[in-house]
Amino acid sequence: MEPRNKQIKPRKNKKQVNPKSDRKFKPKQIKHHDEEPSVVDTAVEFVYGHHASVEALKGTTEINKVWLQTGVAETLHQEIVALAKKRGLVIQDAPKSKLDELVDGQNHQGIVLSIAAYAYATIDDLFQKAEAKGEQPFFLILDSIEDPHNLGSILRTADAAGVHGIIIPKRRAVQLTATVAKTSTGAIEHVPVARVTNLVQTVEQLKERGLWIFGTDMDGKDYRKWDARGAVALIIGNEGKGIAPLLKKSVDEMLTIPMVGHVQSLNASVAASLLIYSGFNSRHPF
Structure with missing residues (x-):
C-alpha cells in the first residue's frame, strides 16, 4: 500500500507538505454558521x-x-x-x-x-459519535440526492459499515421522511444525519478539523486502492449530475468505480455501497 502522503493530491496554489503534519484531526467544537438547528419542522x-x-x-x-x-x-x-x-x-x-x-x-x-418530524443532528454530534467509539471520523456527504429510496438504502449501508454520520443539504435534496425511514429498515434511528445550508462551507470546516475529503467522478483513482484510514469524508453526488462543480473543487482526491459493461453508470445507493465498503475494508483489515 502506498504511503498516505503520496495518495493525496495537494490542492493547487498551496505548498506541498506531509498531510499527517498539515491536517491533524481536531475533535474540538467550532462554530458552524451554516448549520441547521437540530429541531426541524413540526409536521x-x-x-x-x-x-x-x-x-x-x-x-x-x-x-x-x-x-x-x-x-x-x-x-x-x-x-x-x-x-x-x-x-x-x-x-x-x-x-x-x-x-x-x-x-x-x-x-x-x-x-x-x-x-x-425527524430531528437532525449537528456536525458536532457526528464527531461525538466517532469519539465515543474510539474511532477516527468516517462521514458521508450527500450532494443533492433526490430519491428517498436512495437515501434510505444509503443509511442502511452506512449503519452496517459503521459510518459515523451523514451530511445532507437543506435545499434541492430529499429530507428525512417516512419513505426514507421505511427503506432504511430502522437504520435512520442509528445513523445521525446533519442538515446544512451550504455544503462547500461545511467541507471547508471539516478540513479545518482535520478531515480529508474524497469525491466520486468518472476520472479518478480506482476506488479499490482507496486508503480510508484516518479522519475522512466521502461525497456522493446527485443521481444524474454527480457532484456540483463548486463542491468538486474542494475535494482532495477523486475516486472512480471501473466499469467494463455497456452501462457506464450506477444507481447512487449502489455506488455509495461499493465505496462505503471499500472504506470499511481499509479501516478494518483482516
Missing part, C-alpha cells in the same frame, strides 16, 4: 412497516401514537404492545383501510406510528 410524519417501527419504538424518536391493524398476527401484536407500553404510548386498533389511508396505500404490514 407529523408516519413510520410504518415491522422493522422500521420496531427500531423507532426501541429508539428515542418522539412517537405520538401507535396504530395496529385489527386482527394482525399475534406475534407482531404482542411485540408492538410490549414496546409501546414501555414508553407509555397510546395504542389504537384500526381496520386495514384506516392504516392504508394514513400511509397513502404503502405496505405498512399492520403497524403505523405517528411521530413528530
